Amino acid sequence: MSADSAGTARRRPGRPRHTEPSPEYRARMTEIVETAAQIFRAKGYDAGSLDDLAAALDLRKASLYYYVRSKAELLYLIFDRAISTALSRIESCLDIEDPRERLASLIRDQAITIAQEPSFFSVFFDQRPRLAADYEAEIRAKERRYLRIFAKAVAAAAAEGAIAPVEARYGAQAILGMTSWVYKWFEPGRDDPEAFAQTCIDLVLGPSAPAARPSAPGTKTAPAG
Amino acid sequence: MSADSAGTARRRPGRPRHTEPSPEYRARMTEIVETAAQIFRAKGYDAGSLDDLAAALDLRKASLYYYVRSKAELLYLIFDRAISTALSRIESCLDIEDPRERLASLIRDQAITIAQEPSFFSVFFDQRPRLAADYEAEIRAKERRYLRIFAKAVAAAAAEGAIAPVEARYGAQAILGMTSWVYKWFEPGRDDPEAFAQTCIDLVLGPSAPAARPSAPGTKTAPAG
DNA sequence: CCTACCGATCGGTAGG
């Protein structure tokens, strides 16, 4: 809440207060958070013990407390990384002016982001009730921004006739669900994130929606029929 | 696996083996399962203790074992009720011949079913890794049937040009995600299941898709544009 | 980053 609100993994630098966290420390920290996400995904937050985590990292449980204040903080670090990653990717779509292209890019980015980090997003979506209340408030604020970005894009696309004239919030939740759900069924070997993202775009925007980014020169085609 | 594969809450009838479970017993059983779903939704399966459940039912923990063999079985009963409810509702859409109407009905039923029982589906979707392996296999089989029904409906709608020509499995997962996600954000006081269901239908099938059931006389209209 | 250890919680059982 006070001085350390800046970013990712700043809290608890090294041992000495006035030193930057060493690169080794930061790397180990990242490794801990990533492994924790995998364990909590597989077993759930409560059943995934710190002994499990320590074993996976070839440590003793007590050593984890050198990096993390509590198991609850560890969960928060996973949540924060998930929402921050997703938010920063999504925000890069905001300068696309064409409503149809903007919505297509949001859909694609969202589907691919989640397909790429299924562990983090499994924990993010399924362990929410386990997040301590104070951490929860912080996450919820970012999540609201997320929803608002999608709702605005839906409203703009509807106004232009690129999609049906749906209510913005419901339309946004529908699209968020469609794309987020990927973490439940996606299998990296079998499934292709790009192909699935395109399916979502086709379903919502009609068969020949623009690919993404500035690259494609805005191929405008009539929707299905 | 053997003789008791028939249905809902048949296992462990009364105490005497040859008697039907009494109505009071069945009612109490239902109450236990419903309350457990609420507790597991709020706290998760592991953190929601049998003491919590017993307290909510005004019982002692040990008394729960009169009704349920283990906590694991209790979880299974929740899963089984969730998937069985959803499956039987969805199967009533299968006799709709028009692909567009059939898909619309599936979308509507799915969204409304889940919005109506958020506790059961929260547990179903979020506590899956906690389900014991033998129970899991049984649930997975029913879930596959579920997916296949949606995939077929998507393929039929695509063949007719009612939706974009997407790959059936991806299209089905997209629609399942869009509608299932409702349990994450739906607030009974604020939100309207029907309105959201219609939003999903409009988004996928274009602005003026049929309402549902045999009632609406197949209003065919050109999709968005 | 480790060894040793504590207090609390929890699923489940005995026996009625």
Next chain:
DNA sequence: CCTACCGATCGGTAGG
């Protein structure tokens, strides 16, 4: 459906 209770697990700490 209850009282009493056990064994195991787990987050966390002391102290280095």
